[in-house]
Amino acid sequence: MADPMRVRAQENGGVVDVKVLMKHDMETGQRKDASGKVIPAHHITTLTATCKGKQVFEAQFGPAVSKDPFLNFKFKGGAKGDTVSITWVDNKNDKRTDEAKIS
Numbered sequence: 519m520a521d522p523m524r525v526r527a528q529e530n531g532g533v534v535d536v537k538v539l540m541k542h543d544m545e546t547g548q549r550k551d552a553s554g555k556v557i558p559a560h561h562i563t564t565l566t567a568t569c570k571g572k573q574v575f576e577a578q579f580g581p582a583v584s585k586d587p588f589l590n591f592k593f594k595g596g597a598k599g600d601t602v603s604i605t606w607v608d609n610k611n612d613k614r615t616d617e618a619k620i621s
Contacts, residue, residue: 525618527602534596534620536567536575538589538604546581565589565606569596569620596620 521541528535540562547559559581567575574593596602598620605615 520612520614523604523606523614523616525602525604525616527596527618527620529596529598529620533592533594534569534602535592536590536602536604536618538565540565540587540589540606540614542586542606542608544581544583544585544587548581560608560610562587562606562608565604567591567593567605568603569593569600574602 523541524539526537542562543560544562545557545560547556549557551557561581561583562579565577565579566573574595575591577589579587600620601617602620603615603617605613607613
């Protein structure tokens with residue numbers, strides 16, 4: 519299983535600001551290792567965020583996103599104490615979900 523994401527969510531004036539740092543190698547499939555073999559593609563393809571059972575954000579990633587991507591987004595409708603759940607899926611169907619309470 520992949521390393522945990524660092525997720526922070528803060529509510530301010532009815533808007534929740536979410537910051538996510540994901541640990542992932544994000545290999546493009548175009549680099550070569552020391553012996554000259556192509557390193558297979560391995561990158562996050564989709565990311566979704568939910569709060570109170572509703573999807574509040576969705577993103578589609580490709581191989582051009584850097585290693586250990588950082589994402590910042592905002593949404594309305596969350597309140598202090600609610601939980602924001604972030605899930606990513608990569609091109610090898612590995613999956614990671616982490617949560618944070620809105621402060």
